[in-house]
Amino acid sequence: MKKFIICSIAVLSFAFAKAQQTKQWTLQECVDYAIQNNINIKQADINIAQAELDKKDAIGAFIPSLNASASNSWNTGLTQNVVTGVLQTQTTRNSSYGISSGVTLFAGMRNQYRLQRAKMSILASQYNAEQLEDNILLNVANSYLNVLFNKENLKQLETQHEVTRKQLEQTQQLVDAGSLPRGDVLEVQATFANEEQQILAAQNNIVISRITLAQILNLEDFKFFDIADPDLDDPSAFILDQGADGIYAAATENRYEIKIAEQNTALAEQDLKIAKSSRMPTLNAFINYNTRESGQGSFNSFLDPNNPTRQIGIVEGTNQSVVAPNFSTTIGNPDPFFDQLSRNDGISYGLSLSVPIFNGWSVTNNVKRSKLNVENNLLQETQAKLDLKQNIYQAYNDAQGSRLTYESAQKALSARELAYEYAQERYNVGLMNAFDFNQSQAQWTNAQSNLLRSKYDYIFKLKVLELFTGIAPEDLKF
Template identity: 35%
Template sequence: MKQFVFLILVCISASWLPGYAQGKIWSLEDCIKYAVDHNIQIKQQTLQTRMQKNALEQSKMNLLPTINGQASHDYSFGRALDQNTYTFYNQTVQSDYFYLGGRTTVFNGMQNLNTIQRNKYELLAGEQDLQKITDNVSLNVALAYLQILLNKELVTANENQLNITLQQIEKTRKLVDAGSAARGNLLQIEAQAAQEEVSLVTMRNQLEISYLNLTQLLELETPAGFEIVVPDIHVDQNSIVSGNIDEIFNLATQTRPEIKSSELKLAASEYDLKIAKGARSPSFSLSHTFGTRYSYIKDLPMQSFEDQLKNNKNFGLGISMNLPILNGWQVNRNISNSKLAVENSQYALEGTKKQLYKDIQQAYTDAVAALKKYSASQKAVSSSEESFRYTEQKFNVGMITPVDYNAAKTQLLNAQSEMAQAKYEFIFKIKVLDFYKGLPLNLNTITSN
């Protein structure tokens, strides 16, 4: 009975949890966090960073002495030498050998220490690369999120226009029935309504596509039931794009992960050069050994296993020097290639800074242009609304044709659409600039003034 009740509870929970997930309303912060947690590129770079950490730990362990053991059991047939008595016997001799030894690098041109430093900088650079991928994912999610908000406004604008047209159809139909208006006017307005329905369907399709794009960035299986928070975003008419390109660039060079990564990779390449130069230096190492053995010959008096191991112990300690003289010019070639790698890393850092400056320059210019466009669009919408109200009044009393009426309504819709597009383009560019300044990515504030 208890198992049956438990099974029912599990089934109820399984059916309730998906509905709960679908019923969740996602904020921009929720979307960014979820995308970062589930993005495949971020997971791959995380694994890469962990491998770089392992490489760093291994380079530190390489400073320790190496110790290895060996054991063997041998048979000697025919004329064989007993290693204990140094006597030859024409019998089978069984021997056991035990060995423990290793080597310690005393000096090798600082290559081990420089390898540790190189791996450390490569690990730090990998962490910055991980942050760069995270930032790119966050920006892409923010852009997709704002695209949904834009399409929602465009759908609402199209719905409002269609509702106005449907209301006008009812008014015109009554006038036609009363004989106060020509039937052609009604037909023209109905044709306009049909076109607006097509436009509305198109905008709804674009909204569905924008939902799909965002859910794909979040690695969700389906956009079904997915909904986002619609924040109250207001752009002040007196807004300005704060700061200038150089100020934002100076802030970005201190915080942006792509700059830090390039700087760290340059440092790593410099240590690679030191490693290559270290190969010119003589290397010194210590060797240390310990060994013992046991021999057994059938039908001959022999010491016990323990006594032989004790009496046959031997120790060894040595020092060796390796002096590179001529190795096919390999050392010099490695040094030359390392110098080229340092120079290439310097160019990479310079190129990253230039690309960052171009990106900031483009985002700043786009933000200024979008703000100007938004301000002009506000005036256009205000004028178009007033013009449409006047045109609608004239149409209601039969002073203008449906063609003029539809033209005024289309002009209003276009003005509203352009204003919405300029608004969200401005918001995104401002958020990009805030991102370069090191500010968090959210829609709570629009820091443009």
């Protein structure tokens, strides 16, 4: 009883949402929305943007650098007076300014290799994004087909329920007329009630499958979400005519698993070139311009007009005085700011050469690691091709098996339908009891369900093969 109440609530919720929905989504709309809103796709787009920035960094390594510097400092404390030579507590201020520029002239082709690697990394990031889109397409298609299957299953159950309802009315009339025992109508009533439960369960399955698809799309509000009901004809098996080898040949050119593996190998080989370039000398050019100024007063010296000379000694023997100019010193106001900058500036320029000789085997070890990484990526590339081939052959065999199952289900349904019609004729004339007739009807219903299930399974496996050939999402039609 609890299950019946839960199913009833789910069905009422579905019916309410169905009544208010304004749009039915096609497969292409579902795929487009999933690609635009999927978190993994957004992260892949971020990775592409980061790879673009790495490329800009690599380009920037070819451009000369330009940097400016400025400093202004105050020193307070016991320092020597530059005029009197006496230690005294004072505050001095000094500032300096500079502009420097440098460029790498040669680094063992390292900058060129890094630029090439950055371009290859962008391509690898794009391949990863494309592979994610393929995986999302497959998940969306599978969930989309699951919703369609549940809808078709509900239609079949409702059609069969209508047949059972008419049968119940007919049986009730025969029982009332005394042609059939009362047990027959009870048997049909039990079948009718069981079909009602199956219909409720089928309606609930539709709701659940719609929610599952909405979650894959990252829909926040999926109460009114539903999909369009395309007319699915018998599956077209043209893809099987290509054979497993033909599908694999197309997949090696179009599938992103192989492209990603090949690109990773190319990146590893580029890393090896970069590691080897570290063994080469690095030649840089530089030019610097510097100047300074101070807040201290200027040091002035002048001849004392009142006492222009001063004795510094006496000549031995003659006692003649030795004199020298008598200069006095003072500290005046600081020179103008720009005058100091102009007087104190200077330029330095030159070349610097760095030759790696020994760095604790770091360069050698990096080269060895890069070689091992190349070998590892080559193995991964081989493994990716083997996995792809195995997956294609497995998918091809699964599709072949699904086709046989679908064809067998078609034959089984035709046979069960004839058996049901024959049983109905016998039941109508009283040659078959209700229990045996219900068994024939149940077998016919099961044959219909098996055909529907095998049909959708066959369609999905055909679409998997189509994706292996590199079909575009917009070309994946149902």
